[in-house]
Amino acid sequence: MASSSYSNSPCAACKFLRRKCLPGCIFSPYFPPEEPQKFANVHKIFGASNVSKLLNEILPHQREDAVNSLAYEAEARLKDPVYGCVGAISVLQRQVIRLQKELDATNANLMRFTGNEVTSLPVFPGEGDIANPVYGRRMDHNYGFSLPYASPWNNNPSGDGPEEGGDGSM
């Protein structure tokens, strides 16, 4: 309920929870009253108390990003209760692996030409010396992080427990 002593209307969280929106409300900067659905989704999936604890554990300048990512994940989970946003990760990961294989095959094909060419060779901007074909930004399948589990959608049904690296699978 909006207090008459405050000029600002209560945030979407306090409106949803039907409580007084205090000045130090942790939700108010990130859940404006114009976006009620945003908090409703987050609360339905994660719960207000969990979100509050999460926000308190991270730095203030990072909280907006955290809230937006939570809102995205909540919406994804509502649209797909089984896989949520993890389904998108799985799809993207498979695509990356396939594209990497295709890139490897194409580079191998290029090697056949560069192995025969000894005269002047084209120099493509940013590609460096053509004699050393650019395998370039060789993608590490870990992508800078380790996915904890093998993909639950591969043929391995016993993919529980944390595994090292996303080596082509989740």
Add this chain to the structure above:
Amino acid sequence: MTLKGGTSQACAACKYQRRKCKVECELKPFFPPDNPEMFRNAHKLFGVSNIRKLLREVDPAQWVDAMRSITCQADIRDKFPVHGCCGVINQLQLQLRLAEEELYAVLAQIAFFRQQSNQQNEIESVHDSASQLQALSLFHQEATPSQHQHQPPVNALPMASHQAYPNCNNVVAYNNSGYLDKDNVVNSFWVQNSYNGDNNNNNNQMAMQSVSSSHLNIQQEPAQEYDEMHPFFDTIDDRQSYIDSKDAYDSSSDSSLKDTTQSVDHIADNELKSAAASFSLTSVN
């Protein structure tokens, strides 16, 4: 809570909540007691009650997949407290974009090399045909008219121009992966449609639309080369039928063709002159 004298252990969820783990505990299969961290992360992000609610909304046959995605999402959030799964998705999209750019660059290089080698082959084949043409012309000067039925290997020349076309097919074959889209439409399409079941079909359709346009661009270059070479080949083909017809030869407007035949005539004239010289010398003696 561990049962005294019993072999069954409480699941990690009931252990955390310090309550008796019943036989029908729905979380028991998914939170083994030897992995408390998994439950801790899931509980921190979702909470036990929310997890139970989610399972109730899902068909029991899909509980395994649902729980795996929940635990995976929770673990990712534990590793990346700020961005969570969104950070992973953004990173993967970036990787895809970089790989696509690299693939485009490599394919362009291959197309360039193929074009170079094809041009070289065409030049070599044209030289070969010109030398063969000279040899045939000399042969026809000495042979009887009935031997004119010989088929020159010039027919191979037009085929040389078609060697440019397989390049396009190979490029298209590489492009059929369904990834390449310079406008990154496919990337955004993946994320938008990640909740549908027909991701690959839509992606392939959109990718093929962009591929077909690039295919047309690539295909135009060999066609231009073919048009430039075609008149020359036509002239050579006509030349074969003109060997016995000086009138047809005179009407030809191709200067290079005239040069070729002029050189042939020059050789014939030299032979006549040498024959005449030998005759005159003979006559003096």
